[in-house]
Amino acid sequence: MADRRHEDDGILDVLVLGGGFGGLHSLYRLREDGHRVLVLEAAPDVGGAWYWNRYPGARCDVESLVYCYTFSPVIDAEWRWSERYAARDEIVRYLRWVSERLDLRKDIRFDSRLAKAHYDAADNLWNFETEGGDRYRARHFLSAAGPISAPIMPDIPGLDRFQGDIIHTARWPEAYPDFAGKRVGIIGTGSSGTQVIPIVAQQCEKLTVFLRTPNFYSPARNRPLTDADHQWWQQNRDLTRERLQQGRRWGGGDIMLDDEINDAMFEPASNFTTERRREIYEARYANGGGVVGWAFADAMVSVDANEEAGDFLREKVRDAIVDPAIADKLTPRGFAYGTKRVTVGTDFPETFNRDNVELVDVKTETLEGFNERGAIVAGREIALDYLIAASGFDALTGALTTIDVRGKDGRSLGEIWADGPQTYLGISVLGFPNMYMIGGPGSPSVLTNVVMTNEMQVEWIADLINHVEDNGYVRCEATAEAQNEWTEKVGALVRGNLWETAESWYVGANVPGKPRVILAYAGGYTAYKAECAEISAAGYPGYRFTTENGH
Known part of the structure; x- marks a missing residue:
């Protein structure tokens, strides 16, 4: 293990945001490479998005045998999955076990939600502050916050008046609600809704599903x-x-x-x-x-x-x-x-054969809003004790734009991406030196096996950071030309085919006011990996590297 760490000046080599699949692997790899690394995780434990998505029925839709790490022979040899598609609890147990088996937890700060990440151009350092007031400085900032970690609530008139309990599937309470004898409403029939609906239907007295657009299942x-x-x-x-x-x-x-x-x-x-x-x-x-x-x-x-x-x-x-x-x-x-x-x-369409399940198509029966007792649909009141919002996420960009992230010119990432995200390789952003993203916009991310793509990006980014440190550079920043070319390439991949017709969270259509642009690289994992490999082999064209004296 090479020791690339600088003198013990209280400055980290790399601060990693997120303790999910990408964050844990990043910590392991960068630490093995000799860097001083710290992970900030908002949750009380590891798991990333899986920690929060503890709704009943939460389960991966990629087979567990390949929804796991490949970088560690130790992990390969010792872990044994119990189901073809791992449930949320088993995935979290797996990640907790990995964090213990590889001795990662000592370098993770739990219950630490990042509030600010500002780049100081004078010192060539990133300055961080958590909501709890903790402050850190680091040479590099690696975001492994995940593409679906910023949940959004449905925008429905009167929702704040409802006196029952409102639960977002991505913020399910640890104390499981008792739905026995209760009237439950669910908004959303995407991936989370599809999984939670059959379970809750078995537990409650009456389930009302508010449907806008049915999905292929x-x-x-x-x-x-x-x-x-x-x-x-x-x-x-x-x-x-x-x-x-x-x-x-x-x-x-x-x-x-x-x-x-x-x-x-x-x-x-x-x-x-x-x-x-x-x-x-x-x-x-x-x-x-x-x-x-x-x-x-x-x-x-x-x-x-x-x-x-x-x-x-x-x-x-x-x-x-x-x-x-x-x-x-x-x-x-x-x-x-x-x-x-x-x-x-499992049994999603069959659930609508149950006597205690009502389907309300809000395109034909307008959901006018909520009052204290429940929903008002086409003039009639549907009384509810609970409302479950399976309403999705501000995908790919929201994980960072909900944080005050500012680059070398003091502009926020939210401002920079106001008209749509622009990146180089889905990894770097012009004006944000020494910042890297795993699963960010412009990478294959959610259109692939996310864990496999994460692993590839972790290894590539770690190599890039080593290149920066081994050559005495203080800045690594995408060039405008490279970013423009990559952003154009990501857009071109969906032109002239059916991707161009999308109106989904893949293009930000689920977030009011969000620009309608394809958020992920649609060329596939294999092509993306080949492009990244070609760039690293050529000495990282598309990046501008700067030394202490500005050269």
């Missing part, structure tokens, strides 16, 4: 992992990870999928007969996970291929729901498959 087919599964994993782990790196597997329900079925995704749908395409859709649906619509290479290019996948899933909704009128309301239409996040769960 696939069953997870979750199950306990058996000894045979773990034996298969030991035999196929390296090959599976290699295929993931090559883009030949995604992990959303396909790592054990038959090769012939999986490999169809590298060919256009028109290469197959109608009957064979149906067989492939059925095989993917039976296998489980959010992989049905990605059956063919032109899923986001060909309107016909996309519509066929959508029709298949619409048919499955109609098959699952007894009442045709309710099935019609829950049938997604008016947008292309994949342009909104595909939801994955």
